[in-house]
Amino acid sequence: MTESLDSSSFSAGHPIDTVETIVSAREWSFERFGEDEIAVEIAGRWCDYRLFFAWHEEAAAVHFSLALDMRVPFDKRNSVMGLISIINERMWIGHFDLWSDNGLPMFRYAILTRGTNGPSAEQISDLVAIALEESDRFYPAFQFVIWGGKSPADAIACAMIDPVGEA
Numbered sequence: 365m366t367e368s369l370d371s372s373s374f375s376a377g378h379p380i381d382t383v384e385t386i387v388s389a390r391e392w393s394f395e396r397f398g399e400d401e402i403a404v405e406i407a408g409r410w411c412d413y414r415l416f417f418a419w420h421e422e423a424a425a426v427h428f429s430l431a432l433d434m435r436v437p438f439d440k441r442n443s444v445m446g447l448i449s450i451i452n453e454r455m456w457i458g459h460f461d462l463w464s465d466n467g468l469p470m471f472r473y474a475i476l477t478r479g480t481n482g483p484s485a486e487q488i489s490d491l492v493a494i495a496l497e498e499s500d501r502f503y504p505a506f507q508f509v510i511w512g513g514k515s516p517a518d519a520i521a522c523a524m525i526d527p528v529g530e531a
Contacts, residue, residue, distance in 0.1 A: 379426050379482040383417045386488050409500040415492065424478040429470045430495040432503060436467035436510055443509050444469065447516035451502050457494050460502070469506055471495045 380402050387394045387404050394404040404415040411433035418427045436444045441462065448460045448469070458473035473491060475483045501523070508519035 377482075379419050379477065380417060382482060382485060383426075383488055386485055406496070408496055408503070410503040413496065413499060415495070423474075424476065426475045426477065426483055427472075428474065428491055428495070429472045430499055431463075431468050431470045432499055432506065434469065434506060434510065436462060436469060436506075438467065440510050441467060443516060444506065447505055447509050447519055450516050450520050451505065455498060458491075458498065460498075471499050 378399060380396075380400055383402055383404075384394065384396060387402070392404050392406050394402055396402050400419040400421075402417050404417075406413055406415065413433065414431045416427075416429045416431070419425075420427060444462055448462060452459045458471050460469060461472050462469055473495070475487060475491065477483055505516075505519040505523035508514040508522055509516060512519070514522065
């Protein structure tokens with residue numbers, strides 16, 4: 365994610381076209397669902413992530429979500445929602461949510477574009493970088509609650525320990 369994409373090389377077209385250009389340049393796997401939606405798959409530190417971008421004309425907004433590759437069992441959803449609440453208190457940009465239909469944790473954000481030519485390549489690249497960083501950062505906490513039986517507070521404490529040195 366360190367490579368820079370200069371927005372001067374992108375035309376001010378449909379916002380999802382901008383996303384597709386960035387995704388293609390990075391050689392990520394993607395599928396375009398009509399003019400207003402695109403799904404992307406990329407590898408994270410702990411799992412593969414599925415990114416989804418959708419253009420909403422009336423709101424002049426690009427909705428973005430990144431789904432973590434895990435399902436939260438019904439009996440763990442209250443604990444995971446408690447964890448999500450703690451995580452969201454620590455975030456500046458975006459938030460985590462739990463998709464109620466299938467128990468899928470996800471990072472979500474929307475870029476408002478009214479009065480602009482749409483999101484820039486830098487905005488899209490930054491958004492993806494932030495989503496990946498935060499998802500990789502908190503993935504272990506989700507695992508600790510779901511499979512380790514830890515409380516949300518204990519899971520955050522374990523996940524926030526910074527390793528020292530190299531293995």
